[in-house]
Amino acid sequence: MRLRALLDTDALGLRLLGGEDELDRSVRGVMTTDLRDPSRYLSGGELVLTGLAWRRDAADSEPFVRILAGAGVAGLAAGEAELGDIPGDLVEACDRHRLPLFAVHETVAFATITEHVVRQVSGERAGDLAAVVDRHRRLMTSGPAGGGPEVVLDLLGSDLDLHAWVLSPTGRQIAGAGETSLPGPVGAALAGHHLAAMRSGRRAPHRATVEGTTYSLFPIRNSGRGAVPASGDVRESVLSDWLLAVEADAGDWPPARLDLLQGVTQLIAVERDRRDAARTVRRRLAQEVLELVQTGAQPAEIAARLRVAAPVLLPGLGAAPHWQVVVARVEWGGAEDRSAASAVPGGPVAQALLEEILVDPAVTGPDTADRIAVAHSGEEAVALVPLPAVTGPAADRGAGADDAHGEAHEDPTLHADVLLAAVREPLSAGLADDGRLTLGVSAAVHSPEGLRGALEEARHARRVAAARPGRVCAAGHHELASHVLLLPFVPDDVRRAFTARLLDPLRDYDRRHRAELIPTLEAFLDCDGSWTRCAARLHLHVNTLRYRVGRIEQLTGRDLSRLEDKLDFFLALRMS
Numbered sequence: 001m002r003l004r005a006l007l008d009t010d011a012l013g014l015r016l017l018g019g020e021d022e023l024d025r026s027v028r029g030v031m032t033t034d035l036r037d038p039s040r041y042l043s044g045g046e047l048v049l050t051g052l053a054w055r056r057d058a059a060d061s062e063p064f065v066r067i068l069a070g071a072g073v074a075g076l077a078a079g080e081a082e083l084g085d086i087p088g089d090l091v092e093a094c095d096r097h098r099l100p101l102f103a104v105h106e107t108v109a110f111a112t113i114t115e116h117v118v119r120q121v122s123g124e125r126a127g128d129l130a131a132v133v134d135r136h137r138r139l140m141t142s143g144p145a146g147g148g149p150e151v152v153l154d155l156l157g158s159d160l161d162l163h164a165w166v167l168s169p170t171g172r173q174i175a176g177a178g179e180t181s182l183p184g185p186v187g188a189a190l191a192g193h194h195l196a197a198m199r200s201g202r203r204a205p206h207r208a209t210v211e212g213t214t215y216s217l218f219p220i221r222n223s224g225r226g227a228v229p230a231s232g233d234v235r236e237s238v239l240s241d242w243l244l245a246v247e248a249d250a251g252d253w254p255p256a257r258l259d260l261l262q263g264v265t266q267l268i269a270v271e272r273d274r275r276d277a278a279r280t281v282r283r284r285l286a287q288e289v290l291e292l293v294q295t296g297a298q299p300a301e302i303a304a305r306l307r308v309a310a311p312v313l314l315p316g317l318g319a320a321p322h323w324q325v326v327v328a329r330v331e332w333g334g335a336e337d338r339s340a341a342s343a344v345p346g347g348p349v350a351q352a353l354l355e356e357i358l359v360d361p362a363v364t365g366p367d368t369a370d371r372i373a374v375a376h377s378g379e380e381a382v383a384l385v386p387l388p389a390v391t392g393p394a395a396d397r398g399a400g401a402d403d404a405h406g407e408a409h410e411d412p413t414l415h416a417d418v419l420l421a422a423v424r425e426p427l428s429a430g431l432a433d434d435g436r437l438t439l440g441v442s443a444a445v446h447s448p449e450g451l452r453g454a455l456e457e458a459r460h461a462r463r464v465a466a467a468r469p470g471r472v473c474a475a476g477h478h479e480l481a482s483h484v485l486l487l488p489f490v491p492d493d494v495r496r497a498f499t500a501r502l503l504d505p506l507r508d509y510d511r512r513h514r515a516e517l518i519p520t521l522e523a524f525l526d527c528d529g530s531w532t533r534c535a536a537r538l539h540l541h542v543n544t545l546r547y548r549v550g551r552i553e554q555l556t557g558r559d560l561s562r563l564e565d566k567l568d569f570f571l572a573l574r575m576s
Contacts, residue, residue, distance in 0.1 A: 001027050001120040003047070003075050003100055012116060013108035014077065017091050019100030025074045030114045036060065037067055044072035047117060049110045051079045058089035065090070069097035077113065081106040149268045153177035156246075156264065160257070163247040166220070166268055167191055168356050169239050169430060170423040175268075182245070186210050188426050190217060194243045195430030198234055205250045205261070216250035217243050220265045220272065235332055238430050240352035242272055279355070285309040286373035286384045293451050294377075302448035309373065310386060323451065324414050325442040326383040327458040328354040329466075332435050350381035353427075353437065357419055358383055380462075382455065387413060387444055416441040416461070416476035428471040436473075438466040443477035443501045450500065477501070499572045505555040517555075518573075520548045524560065525570050 004023040006014050016023075028045030031038070034053035042048075048068055055061060068076060076099055078086050086103050094101040104113065149166050156162040157177040166175040171187035182190075193208035194217045206217040220242040244265050250258065289309065292302050306323070330346040330353065351374050358372045374383045416439060420427075427437060440462030442454035457477055465475040506517045520538065524545075527534040535545045549560055558565040 001117065003027060005120070006047075006102065006113075006117075009116065011108075012113055013105035014113075015103040015105070017086060017101045017103055018095050019075065019098060022075075022098055022100045025100065027074045027117060030117045031073075032110050032114065036064060039067050039071050042068070042071035042073060046073045047113075048073050048076050049079070049104070049113060050076065051082050051110075052087075052090075053082065055083075055087065055090070058087065061087065061090040061093040062096075065093035065097050065099055069099050073099070075100035075102065077102040077104050079104045079106070079110065149175040149271050150177065152264055152267055160260075164264075165245050167194075167243050167245055168359075169195060169241060169243070169353070169426065170356055171426050172356070172359060174242060184422065187245075188422060190215055190245050191243065191426035192429040193217065194219070194245075195238060195426055196432070198238050198241075199430060199432040201234075205246075205258075207249060207251060213247060214249045216246045216248055216261075218246065218261055218265050219243055220268050235435065236349060239330065239349055239427065240356070242268065244268065281312060282373040283351075283375060285312060286375040286382070289373075289384055289451070290375045290377060290382050290455075293455055296452075299448040302451060306448060309384070322387045322444045322446050323454070324385045324387060324444050325451065325454040325458040326354065326358065326385060326414065326419075326439065327380055327455070327462045328357070328383070328437065328439045329380045329462060330431075330435065330437050331379070346379040347376035347381060350379070350437075351376040354381045354383050354439075357423055357439075358385060358414075380459075382458075385414060413444050414441050414476075415478075416465075416474035420472055420474045424472045431471045436466075436471055438462050439474040440465060441474065441476040446504075453500070499575050502556060502558075502568060502572045503576055506552060509551070509555055515548065515551065517548060517552050520545070521552055521569060522573055524549060525566060525573070529560065529566065 002023065003025050006012060006027075007016060007023075026045060027047050029047075030049065031041060031046045032049040033041065034051055035041075036054045038048070054064060065076070076094060078090065078101065080086065080103055086101070091101060093099075104110070153164050153166070153175060154177045156164050163180060164177060165173055165182045165187070167182070167187050167190060168174055169191055171184070171189070171191035173182050173187055176182065189210045190208055193210075194206055197204075197206040197217070198219065204217070204219050208215050208217055221237070244261070246261065250261070285305070285308065289302065289305050292305060328350045330350040332346070355372055355374050358374075372383060372385065374381055376382070419441070420439065431437060440458040440460065442458040442461070445451060445454045461475040461477060465473040468475075503518070506521065509515055510517050520534075523537050524534045527537060531542050531545060535542045538545065540548075552558075553560060558568070560566060560569070
């Protein structure tokens with residue numbers, strides 16, 4: 001703003017005492033001081049407010065004004081509350097140094113002037129920044145030169161001193177300015193506040209206080225070109241839209257600043273559209289594999305499609321990975337609201353949500369979903385998740401086992417409870433009282449032949465999750481590892497998948513080491529767990545039998561002293 005504008009505001013109570021020719025100077029900020037030498041706190045362009053406590057006699061005015069002029073301040077405003085009229089020696093010193101001087105009426109608080117100037121300066125700076133944001137939007141729309149959302153967030157930080165982050169609907173940080181990251185629990189809490197406010201219909205921006213800090217939350221609306229089409233029903237997009245979290249209270253912001261932040265959200269929406277488009281190839285691959293599996297295609301045809309998918313999803317892996325299947329379903333409304341629920345398609349919503357859930361919450365950034373392929377069919381979404389194969393000594397013991405030295409090997413498989421642990425709270429807020437998310441996770445399969453069973457297993461696990469109370473529920477293959485799955489009413493593919501998961505580690509070990517674990521297991525069960533009779537039948541020493549049984553238990557994670565585990569093995573062997 002210009003100094004001249006201060007005289008146009010009657011509420012400020014300013015009276016010009018000198019420097020009329022310098023009123024076109026720009027004001028960049030305000031500083032209040034009664035120091036005799038405030039130079040260390042001046043950077044130029046300030047309107048300096050003073051109560052004249054530094055002045056003891058007329059000789060003090062000249063050095064004080066000389067310091068201000070040397071620092072390049074825009075002007076000086078002296079209060080009349082302490083001395084009444086402004087001393088003539090101060091007026092003369094300001095004239096000599098061509099420093100505009102204002103008198104502040106005793107009824108006007110310095111805080112009133114400060115607030116007015118800061119608001120005006122912030123508005124003008126916001127207007128300048130808005131032009132930069134608009135130019136940046138055009139760059140991002142026309143080509144890759146924009147630089148991503150981090151650039152505009154850096155502008156907010158440098159020009160308006162606003163710390164801001166782009167968050168996913170689960171609270172995962174997608175972008176932030178500089179190196180300041182938002183802690184995961186804070187992001188999840190902010191996402192929960194945002195989703196609850198969106199479902200309630202409250203007007204944005206939404207205000208939230210987390211751990212004593214106030215944030216303003218701006219929705220980054222879907223443009224209709226992403227996975228979930230925009231519509232009038234907030235339920236179609238609430239679980240997939242990003243949000244902009246700003247560390248500030250926007251309740252008293254001027255319209256110019258609010259308009260600027262709306263422009264920033266539109267700019268980030270353009271970038272989101274671009275990244276959604278980049279997922280098209282992965283979605284198409286998943287859709288093709290899903291259709292082949294569901295239509296009963298030959299394993300060779302499915303394997304060929306997986307060989308195409310593997311380099312896209314796991315670049316540089318070399319060999320074909322293992323795979324897991326995850327099934328998700330989003331349902332709206334209860335029995336009394338079927339018509340409204342049917343108007344909201346669940347498949348696309350579940351697809352976008354599952355893509356977000358499968359991103360590692362410990363990893364920030366927008367491109368961490370490059371290895372996730374999610375299709376949707378009807379009301380459910382199906383994810384094909386590649387897993388690096390476990391190699392080396394750990395492969396003989398099963399992923400996640402400890403070696404002889406006690407060293408743990410990381411298990412790369414997905415676990416249902418872990419997937420939802422960090423996102424259950426915010427998603428529950430978005431689902432409110434009329435939505436449910438249920439999710440099922442299969443075991444890992446090592447060949448195309450196992451994909452159909454894995455899909456049915458994941459669907460069956462999802463149905464188990466759907467039978468539980470709560471807005472966000474999941475079940476995994478570990479919860480299906482029971483002889484109950486071998487009963488006639490369970491789908492054949494699920495039973496075959498269970499049988500293979502239980503016995504395949506033993507078959508693989510026998511093939512590599514000729515250890516005869518499967519024949520040993522059959523004999524042990526036929527002998528009702530009798531060590532002596534089983535050793536005699538196999539012509540083995542009892543210690544050798546104990547070693548083999550121990551290896552069986554280690555490879556399968558089962559305990560052959562438990563009746564339930566014996567029954568699982570007995571039925572699995574009869575079905576194999």
